[in-house]
Amino acid sequence: MKNILPALLLLCCLLAAAGCTGTEETVPEHAGTLAEAREVFGPDIPEPSYLPEGYAFESAVRSPDGSVTLTYTGTAGDLRVTRLSAADAPCPGPTVAGNEERIVQGNGIQGHLVYENDDRSEGSLWLFRWEWNDAAFCMTGKLPVDEITKVASSIVE
Numbered sequence: 611m612k613n614i615l616p617a618l619l620l621l622c623c624l625l626a627a628a629g630c631t632g633t634e635e636t637v638p639e640h641a642g643t644l645a646e647a648r649e650v651f652g653p654d655i656p657e658p659s660y661l662p663e664g665y666a667f668e669s670a671v672r673s674p675d676g677s678v679t680l681t682y683t684g685t686a687g688d689l690r691v692t693r694l695s696a697a698d699a700p701c702p703g704p705t706v707a708g709n710e711e712r713i714v715q716g717n718g719i720q721g722h723l724v725y726e727n728d729d730r731s732e733g734s735l736w737l738f739r740w741e742w743n744d745a746a747f748c749m750t751g752k753l754p755v756d757e758i759t760k761v762a763s764s765i766v767e
Contacts, residue, residue, distance in 0.1 A: 641670040644680075651678050656693040656747055660764035662757050665689060673702060686733065689751035691765060697741060701748035706737035714738065716759030719766070723758065730755075742766040 641647035647655050647670035655670065655678050665684035672678045676695035679702055681688055690703045708724045721740025738758050739748040749762060 639672045643667070644670070646670075647678075647680065654678075654693060654745075656680055656691045656765050658691060658761045658764040660760050661689075662686075662753060662761070671702075675699060677702060679703065686752045689749065689753065689761070691749045691761070692747060694746040694748060697746040699746065701737060701739060701750065703750045704735060706735055706750060714755065714759060716756065717763035719759050719762045721762065723755070738762060 639650065641650050644655075644657060644667050648657075651670065651672050657680060661682060662684065665682045668681045668683045668688070670678065670680050673695075677692055677699055679690055679692040681690050683689075692702055694701070706724050706726050708726060708728045710724070710728045712723045714721055714723045719740055719742070721738050723736055723738045726735040732754065733752050735750065735752055736758070737748060737750045739746070740762060741747070743766070745766075747762070747765065749758070751758075753761070
C-alpha cells in the first residue's frame with residue numbers, strides 16, 4: 611500500500627505535465643517592451659501616441675480571449691488601455707462600479723465613462739469604453755477627464 615501512493619502522485623504529475631488533464635491552457639501572453647508587443651501581438655495593439663507627462667510603458671498582455679492590454683505607470687497610478695476582442699467583451703483590470711454612466715465627447719472620441727462609486731473628484735478611479743472603426747476599447751485610470759479623451763483619441767489616429 612505504501613508503494614502505491616508515490617506511484618499515483620508520479621502518474622498525476624506526469625499526466626499534468628503532458629497536458630492530459632483535460633484542462634485548457636488559459637495563461638495570458640506577456641510582452642515586456644512595446645517593440646516586443648508589436649512583434650508578438652501584431653500592429654493593432656492599443657498604443658497611444660499621447661500620454662500625460664510622467665507616464666511610461668510597463669507591460670503588455672494578451673488575454674486568452676484575444677484582448678490586448680498595455681499598462682503604463684505614472685504619478686497618478688496605472689493607466690490600462692485595452693483593445694477588446696469583441697464589442698461585448700468585458701474590460702480587464704480593476705472593476706469599476708458606479709451607477710452613473712456618462713457620455714463623454716472630446717478630441718473626436720465619444721464613449722461611456724463610469725467613476726468608481728460615482729466619485730468624480732480628482733484621483734478617482736474610472737473606466738472609459740468606446741468604439742472606433744469596428745474596434746472596441748476600454749481604459750482605466752485616475753487621470754483628469756480632459757486627459758482621458760486625449761489619450762483615447764491618440765490610440766485611434
